[in-house]
Amino acid sequence: MNRVALFPGSFDPLTKGHLNLIERSATLFDKVIVGIFVNTNKTALFTLEEKIIMVKSSVKHLKNVEVIVQETKLTVESASELGANFLIRGIRNVKDYEYEKDIARMNQHLGPQLETVFLLAEEPYAHISSTLLKEVLKFGGDVSIYLPEAVNAVINQKNRGVKPIE
Template identity: 60%
Template sequence: MKKIALFPGSFDPLTNGHVDTIRRGALIFDEVIVGVFVNTTKKSFFTPEEKLQLTSAALADFQNVRVIAQSRQLTVDSAKELGANFLLRGIRSVKDYEYERDIAAINKHLSSELETVILLSSEEYAHISSSMLKEVIQFGGNVEKYLPPVINQAIQRKRTEEA
């Protein structure tokens, strides 16, 4: 059986921490599907179309990774439609662990055949989050070292357009 993992997230913006988790997941699974989902509780920096395009560009060099968009569907339903038998998640802290543990439990309740695999964040990325980076961006701070170049360039273009 082919091992397919769905890595769902809002990826707004996709960070080097996300890319590291995807890279490591791609070594474990036959295929990793990065699902660019809508998080209704967060205010987005990029449109869904921009996130899909930028995430695809940032991950173009990965042979066994593909990027899809999903707007309004349960993650377990998306996984089933995609033929994924694993959910890939990354955690940075105890706080993330508690959140991801609860999500994994409800997902297991909704789809008993779906397993959640959690990778610990690499040390150099454990302190960053998309939400934190968006806050720094809002106030003109430099977040270049935390982002894939294509994402950073898109942020700089948006800053220029808004100025």
């Protein structure tokens, strides 16, 4: 049996914490699918095109990782269509655990064939979130140490008014 995992998220933007989880997942599973999903509770800072460029560029060194976009389906539906039998979720703290636990239980109800795997954030990334970084970015702060090079490149292009290149 191939062990296929889906790592869904809005990745607005992809952080070094996300990338660390993807890299670790790539050693645990035969295939990891990074799904760029829409979070209806958040306002996006980056366009879908920018997110695709940032994520694909950041994971290109991982041979068993692919990137997909999903804007209209539930995570469990996408996982089923992709042949994924695992969902990857990162946890930084107790607050994340409580939130992710409820989502995992709902996903288990909706897709009993799926198993959610929680990976604890490594210490250098345990305090960062895309939401926090977006807030700092909006006010001109430097968050480059928390972002993969490809993400910083897109942010720099965006700040200069240049359309990102794939």
